[in-house]
Amino acid sequence: xxxxxxxxxxxxxxxxxxxxxxxxxxxxxxxxxxxxxxxxxxxxxxxxxxxxxxxxxxxxxxxxxxxxxxxxxxxxxxxxxxxxxxxxxxxxxxxxxxxxxxxxxxxxxxxxxxxxxxxxxxxxxxxxxxxxxxxxxxxxxxxxxxxxxxxxxxxxxxxxxxxxxxxxxxxxxxxxxxxxxxxxxxxxxxxxxxxxxxxxxxxxxxxxxxxxxxxxxxx
Numbered sequence: 359x360x361x362x363x364x365x366x367x368x369x370x371x372x373x374x375x376x377x378x379x380x381x382x383x384x385x386x387x388x389x390x391x392x393x394x395x396x397x398x399x400x401x402x403x404x405x406x407x408x409x410x411x412x413x414x415x416x417x418x419x420x421x422x423x424x425x426x427x428x429x430x431x432x433x434x435x436x437x438x439x440x441x442x443x444x445x446x447x448x449x450x451x452x453x454x455x456x457x458x459x460x461x462x463x464x465x466x467x468x469x470x471x472x473x474x475x476x477x478x479x480x481x482x483x484x485x486x487x488x489x490x491x492x493x494x495x496x497x498x499x500x501x502x503x504x505x506x507x508x509x510x511x512x513x514x515x516x517x518x519x520x521x522x523x524x525x526x527x528x529x530x531x532x533x534x535x536x537x538x539x540x541x542x543x544x545x546x547x548x549x550x551x552x553x554x555x556x557x558x559x560x561x562x563x564x565x566x567x568x569x570x571x572x573x574x575x576x577x
Contacts, residue, residue: 366390371399371421417452429542430487431456442490481566481574484542488563488576491539495519495547495561498534505530509551509559516549516561541576543568 370376376399379385385393400419419434430444449456498519503509506528510518514525519534540546541563548570553560554577565574 366394369394369398369400417448417456420448420456429484442486444487485565485576487542488565491541491547492561492563492576495535495539496559499549499559499561501534502531503558505532510549512549512551516547541565 366378366382370378376397379393382390382393400421416436417433418436421431421433430442431448432440432442433448434440445456495516499509499516502519508527510516510523511525514523516538517523518531520536520538522528522531522533538546543563543566545564545568548562548564550560550562552558560577562570562575562577564570565572565576567574
């Protein structure tokens with residue numbers, strides 16, 4: 359097989375703060391591959407699978423747990439999807455070692471050398487997790503509307519996804535969520551109907567300050 363040059367920056371997690379070697383452009387394909395094997399920020403599980411042995415829901419590639427403050431990590435599954443998942447949920451499904459198996463020999467940027475890709479803060483990582491929760495809640499609200507011909511009222515709120523309201527027009531109600539998540543800062547997600555900017559509804563997190571209507575809200 360002929361060795362091919364690779365984009366080494368793809369193997370550095372945006373949240374990890376790693377850097378490429380200063381002479382990376384001068385490395386041949388074999389040297390680049392060795393550097394990736396030694397320094398990549400991701401854990402690859404695919405090598406243990408035979409052809410067709412893996413399940414589409416099995417994790418294929420994921421990050422080290424420290425890269426997002428131990429809150430959640432990005433996971434590439436066997437079906438090609440990528441999800442930002444709470445570590446507690448991931449470890450419950452796939453084992454306590456997820457995210458800890460291999461120590462990365464991380465290269466720090468030399469003075470005057472920028473990281474390979476921009477860093478993100480812990481609150482930015484939490485905001486990504488909040489966006490994922492909001493997306494799932496929005497899908498559940500949409501399913502509620504399909505079943506019942508309307509969205510939950512402001513008074514019913516997101517609780518209507520978990521417990522049937524007393525309204526008489528909900529003959530087709532079904533539970534859309536096992537429980538309501540709290541945001542990464544420990545607060546309940548808020549529901550507004552009608553929504554903002556001419557939308558049917560808005561689901562949002564109050565962000566780090568826990569106060570609605572401030573600049574750090576996540577919508």
